[in-house]
Amino acid sequence: MDPVADREAVLAANTALYEALEQGDAEALGDVWLSGADADDRGGVVCVHPGWPMLRGRARVLRSYMLIMANTDYIQFFLTDVEVELVGDTALLTCTENILSSGEAEEEGELGPLVGGKVVTTNVFRRTAAGWRLWSHHGSPILTGGGDDDEVEG
Numbered sequence: 001m002d003p004v005a006d007r008e009a010v011l012a013a014n015t016a017l018y019e020a021l022e023q024g025d026a027e028a029l030g031d032v033w034l035s036g037a038d039a040d041d042r043g044g045v046v047c048v049h050p051g052w053p054m055l056r057g058r059a060r061v062l063r064s065y066m067l068i069m070a071n072t073d074y075i076q077f078f079l080t081d082v083e084v085e086l087v088g089d090t091a092l093l094t095c096t097e098n099i100l101s102s103g104e105a106e107e108e109g110e111l112g113p114l115v116g117g118k119v120v121t122t123n124v125f126r127r128t129a130a131g132w133r134l135w136s137h138h139g140s141p142i143l144t145g146g147g148d149d150d151e152v153e154g
Contacts, residue, residue, distance in 0.1 A: 006132075007084050010091040010125050013132040017123070018077040018097075024069045030062055034126060034133040045134070050119050050141040061137075073112065074102040089127035090135075097121050097139065118142040 013032060020028035039045050039058040047061040048054050049068070055061050078098040085092045097119040105112035124136040 003086055006086050006091070006127075010084050010086070010093060010132050011082070013125055013134065014079075014082075014093050014095075014123055017134060017137075018079065021065070021069065022076055024072075026062075026066060026069070029065055029069075032134050033058060033061065034128065034135050046136040046138075048138040048140075050139045072101055073105070074100075074114070076100045091125040091127075091132060093123045093125065095121050095123075096142070118144070 016028065017032045019025075020032060033039065034045050035058065044056060045058050045061050046054060046056050047064060049064060052064070055064055076099070078100070080096045080098060082093065082095040099117045099119060100114055101117075103112040103115045119139040119141050121137065121139045123134060123138075125132045126135045
């Protein structure tokens with residue numbers, strides 16, 4: 001195991017997740033997540049979208065992304081604060097999703113106004129025979145306040 005190569009492979013898998021979402025590519029999105037026996041053992045895949053209940057199981061998780069992609073005309077992710085920690089065959093990736101998406105359009109067939117948001121995210125990947133695959137995604141919205149005074153010291 002080469003930690004540098006593993007880190008790069010995890011970053012590539014993470015990038016593939018967000019590219020699939022931006023492009024509305026269901027097949028590519030499915031390729032990012034654990035599948036088969038890997039998705040069924042140790043509790044299977046888990047996902048928490050901001051404001052949603054916890055979703056368990058590959059079918060439920062992928063269905064949730066299909067709903068998001070079907071109801072989002074435009075979305076783009078700018079990832080910041082990306083950190084990767086590797087422990088054996090598990091990788092923990094944390095980042096901030098700076099999201100630009102379309103709001104509700106005034107007229108049907110038009111793109112709505114662009115709106116922004118931030119979500120802090122934890123993505124857990126597992127090494128499989130097919131490479132690094134997403135095991136768990138948890139996103140929490142950042143509710144912006146007045147400024148730096150709102151930050152928690154730690």
